[in-house]
Amino acid sequence: YTAIGDSVNLASRLEGANKFYGTNILLSESTVNALTSPILLRTIDLMKVKGKDRPVTVFEALDHHTETSFPNLKDALDAYEEGLKYYRAREWELAVRSFEQALDANPNDIPPRIYIDRCRHYEQNTPDQLWDGVWILTEK
Numbered sequence: 001y002t003a004i005g006d007s008v009n010l011a012s013r014l015e016g017a018n019k020f021y022g023t024n025i026l027l028s029e030s031t032v033n034a035l036t037s038p039i040l041l042r043t044i045d046l047m048k049v050k051g052k053d054r055p056v057t058v059f060e061a062l063d064h065h066t067e068t069s070f071p072n073l074k075d076a077l078d079a080y081e082e083g084l085k086y087y088r089a090r091e092w093e094l095a096v097r098s099f100e101q102a103l104d105a106n107p108n109d110i111p112p113r114i115y116i117d118r119c120r121h122y123e124q125n126t127p128d129q130l131w132d133g134v135w136i137l138t139e140k
Contacts, residue, residue, distance in 0.1 A: 003040070006052070007030075008140075009049075009051055010028055010049060010052065010056065011028075011051075013049040013050065014026040014027070014028060014049075014138060016056060017047070017049075017058070017137055019030070020114075020137070021044055021045075021060070021110055021111055021114065022109070022110025022111065023044065023060045023061075023110070023111070024061075024064070025060065025061040025062075025064070026058050026059065027042060027058070027059045027061055027063075028056050028057075028058060028059075029057040029058075029059070032057075032059050036090045039061055040061070040062040040063045040064060041055060041059040041060065041061060041062065042059065042060050042077055042080060042111075043058075043059055043081070043084060044058045044059060044060050044079065044111055045057075045058050045135050046058075046132075046133050046134050046135065047134065047135045048134050048135070048137065049135045049137045050137065051122055052072075053134075055134040060090055060111075068125050070106060070109070071105070071106050072105035072106055073106070075101075075105040076102045076105035076106040076112075077102075078096050078110055079099070079101035079102035079104075079105060079112075080098070080099065080102040080109075080111065080112055081113065082098040082101075082117060083095045083096075083097075083098030083099040083101075083102060084115070086098055086131075087115055087118070087119060087133070088133050088134075090122070090127075090131075092119040092120075092122050092123045093119075093123070095115065095119045096116050096119045096120065099112035099113075099119070100116065101110070101113050101115045103116075
């Protein structure tokens with residue numbers, strides 16, 4: 001049997017994106033919208049995957065974590081979400097501070113490191129006015 005189609009392609013891209021983001025379970029916005037029970041999620045990125053024209057918001061499922069696998073989860077997530085807010089507002093310095101606080105809470109968390117690198121890049125290379133925060137994922 002073969003599975004084909006946009007949903008299968010997106011699922012494959014998200015599975016591969018776990019390596020880049022250091023995550024275990026990534027969900028597309030359509031999957032999150034279809035959930036019938038609340039679960040702990042964090043927004044990972046607004047990305048455009050290869051083969052798609054429209055960006056998709058991607059979330060990480062976090063309910064499976066314990067204090068051992070993700071120390072200081074609440075503090076890390078609060079700081080991370082604040083960092084995302086500043087990042088999208090182009091407040092690079094404030095975003096970096098928030099993402100660094102997230103790393104103080106959990107030094108092994110990869111997404112804050114990714115955003116710190118992006119913020120430092122954008123501090124030196126200001127994006128144009130049309131910048132919408134979309135990250136283009138070019139690898140599978």
